[in-house]
Amino acid sequence: MPFEMSPFCRWGLPAALLALLFCPGSGEAAFEVFASPEQLVVKHGASSEINCTTISGLETTLSKTLLDKQPQWERYRVSNVSNNTVVYCHFTCSGKQMLRNVSVTVFHPPEQVLLKLQPTWVTVGNAFTIECSVPAVAPLENLTLTLLRGQEPLHMHTFVGATAAPQAARITHNSTAHKEDGRHNFSCRAELDLRPRGGVLIRRTSEPQVLEIHEPMPDNQMVIIIAVVSVLLLLFVASVLLCFVFGQQWHQRRRGNYGVQAAWRRLRRSYRA
Numbered sequence: 280m281p282f283e284m285s286p287f288c289r290w291g292l293p294a295a296l297l298a299l300l301f302c303p304g305s306g307e308a309a310f311e312v313f314a315s316p317e318q319l320v321v322k323h324g325a326s327s328e329i330n331c332t333t334i335s336g337l338e339t340t341l342s343k344t345l346l347d348k349q350p351q352w353e354r355y356r357v358s359n360v361s362n363n364t365v366v367y368c369h370f371t372c373s374g375k376q377m378l379r380n381v382s383v384t385v386f387h388p389p390e391q392v393l394l395k396l397q398p399t400w401v402t403v404g405n406a407f408t409i410e411c412s413v414p415a416v417a418p419l420e421n422l423t424l425t426l427l428r429g430q431e432p433l434h435m436h437t438f439v440g441a442t443a444a445p446q447a448a449r450i451t452h453n454s455t456a457h458k459e460d461g462r463h464n465f466s467c468r469a470e471l472d473l474r475p476r477g478g479v480l481i482r483r484t485s486e487p488q489v490l491e492i493h494e495p496m497p498d499n500q501m502v503i504i505i506a507v508v509s510v511l512l513l514l515f516v517a518s519v520l521l522c523f524v525f526g527q528q529w530h531q532r533r534r535g536n537y538g539v540q541a542a543w544r545r546l547r548r549s550y551r552a
């Protein structure tokens with residue numbers, strides 16, 4: 280990590296020097312230098328301010344980005360910060376120089392949090408994959424990704440051994456579909472915790488995603504349905520058969536009646552004759 284330490288205030292980039300110099304009349308110098316903040320967390324490309332403080336007159340030839348100057352302090356703006364670096368508040372008195380360095384951490388916030396469920400339609404008991412990715416984020420070692428079902432965390436991941444350059448963060452988690460999965464939204468939360476470095480906690484959550492759950496029909500329900508259908512089919516066949524049989528009988532009876540009547544008529548005719 281490159282840092283320039285030009286002894287007398289010619290910092291290319293952000294320079295903040297606080298020199299608190301106590302220069303007693305005796306010529307003996309006791310230095311104390313303060314910088315505020317002592318750690319700086321700056322979004323990539325952004326600017327920030329540093330306050331260099333002294334308790335006696337401060338002589339400094341500091342940068343062109345001097346914002347404000349009081350006998351007790353000087354305030355600088357550092358701009359377009361693009362790399363991690365260290366800058367210094369400094370002050371020289373009686374030929375002695377005192378430095379106070381300020382470490383500058385450049386961060387790339389999680390601008391986008393992308394969540395993908397695969398497949399989006401799944402049967403209870405089957406596997407599905409939740410994938411969360413965040414493009415270009417830094418410092419990766421301060422990033423935590425959490426997969427959520429509703430408000431409930433399913434899986435959490437932190438990253439280690441990262442470089443200062445922005446990198447894509449990605450996690451995948453395999454899960455088995457439950458009936459209640461369909462009733463909650465899935466989401467992914469990215470948290471970049473810069474608090475230990477003097478920054479804030481940056482949180483961003485993905486768009487919610489819905490998992491469509493398909494419930495297979497339970498076996499005994501299937502059996503009941505098959506039984507009912509069979510019974511209905513049987514009743515239908517039986518009624519068709521009965522109709523047929525009764526129809527035949529009725530037909531025969533009618534023909535049988537005609538036969539009796541005809542015989543009767545024949546009988547009467549022969550009786551008259």
Ligand SMILES: *[C@@H]1O[C@H](CO)[C@@H](O)[C@H](O)[C@H]1NC(C)=O
Nearest residue numbers: 315330331332347352353354
């Ligand atoms: C700079 O720091 C000094 C001492 O802490 C403080 O009194 C002063 O208000 C600060 N200036 C600004 C602009 O914050």
Ligand SMILES: *[C@@H]1O[C@H](CO)[C@@H](O)[C@H](O)[C@H]1NC(C)=O
Nearest residue numbers: 323324325358359360361362
């Ligand atoms: C910021 O710095 C980059 C390179 O570090 C440079 O290309 C760009 O022009 C600078 N932008 C401004 C506004 O100074």
Ligand SMILES: *[C@@H]1O[C@H](CO)[C@@H](O)[C@H](O)[C@H]1NC(C)=O
Nearest residue numbers: 280281361362363443444445
């Ligand atoms: C700043 O970072 C960029 C890319 O991250 C790199 O190309 C460049 O050399 C760095 N500049 C310094 C001064 O380290």
Ligand SMILES: *[C@@H]1O[C@H](CO)[C@@H](O)[C@H](O)[C@H]1NC(C)=O
Nearest residue numbers: 282284365378379380381382
């Ligand atoms: C910053 O200052 C501290 C304490 O004075 C020192 O230990 C450290 O090495 C310095 N860091 C840099 C990068 O100069």
Ligand SMILES: *[C@@H]1O[C@H](CO)[C@@H](O)[C@H](O)[C@H]1NC(C)=O
Nearest residue numbers: 418420421422472473474475
């Ligand atoms: C952030 O990263 C720094 C450097 O690796 C580490 O010391 C610190 O504990 C991390 N903080 C969190 C909250 O992850």
Ligand SMILES: *[C@@H]1O[C@H](CO)[C@@H](O)[C@H](O)[C@H]1NC(C)=O
Nearest residue numbers: 406407408450451452453454
């Ligand atoms: C998830 O399952 C797939 C295959 O179904 C496998 O390739 C992958 O390694 C698994 N991932 C995890 C994190 O277990």
Ligand SMILES: *[C@@H]1O[C@H](CO)[C@@H](O)[C@H](O)[C@H]1NC(C)=O
Nearest residue numbers: 429462463464465487488489
């Ligand atoms: C899921 O998210 C959608 C879109 O944000 C929302 O309309 C819906 O109410 C959410 N459902 C639940 C169960 O939270």
